Amino acid sequence: MRWDALFLDLESQFAAADLIAVENEIAERRRLEQASVPLMDRLRGQTGSVVRIRTRCGTVFSGAVHHVGAQWLVLDTGSGPAMIPATAIGSVEGLGRHTAPARSAVTARLGLGSVFRAFARDRTPLTIQLAADGARINGTIDRVGRDFLELASVPSGELRRTDSVAAVLLIPFSSVDAVLSPA
Structure with a gap:
């Protein structure tokens, strides 16, 4: 009879050890999976x-998060859309539990340059907020390089015309804190 109790005790110890090992493996796999998730996903x-x-x-x-590209996201704010480069993000509050990969290879390649070139092509009036001091500059993007844009600065509410351009500013992508609809 004592032998039966001993064997039952040993079996329960092994079962508990197996359960702990499985739980540890699941937790480790979860950590590895989470470690592979990029910010934009x-x-x-x-x-x-x-x-x-x-x-x-x-x-x-x-x-509300509206669009997410490879290096940027667009929020629908109460005062209009705000495009924020990934490199400008300091922190995000209010996240749910979900992640999602890019829907297509095209979406995965839509970097800042692609978006800025579309703004330049369409002559979209916009406001660029600078990362250094939060200054906001109204204007239209004239040209886009690999890692910079040139913004023709115009007074708020005016369209880009030769006589309304106050200055043309070269702005590295890394200096862009946000792109907004003009004030």
Whole structure:
């Protein structure tokens, strides 16, 4: 009879050890899976959700995640869309549990240059907020290089015309904190 109790005790110890080993393996696999998720996939999983993004210069944008590219995202804020480069993100608050990979290879390649070239092609009036001090400059993008853009600065509310251009500014992509609809 004592032998039966001993064997039952040993079996339960081995079963508990096996259960712990399986739980540890599951936890380790979860950590490895989470470690492979890139920032933009994490943000893409929030499409439609309202989040608060604090940029490196300290500006807070709150709104629903609308589009997520390879290096940027667009929030629908109460005052219009705000495109925020991934490199300008300081923190994000209000995330759900989801992640989502890019829907296509094309989406995965839509970097900042692609978006800025589309703005330049369409002569879209916009406001660029700089990362260094949060200054906002109204204008139209004249040209886009590999890692910079040239913005023709115009007074708020005016279209780009030769006589309305106050200055043409070269702005590295890394200096862009946000791109907004003009004020």
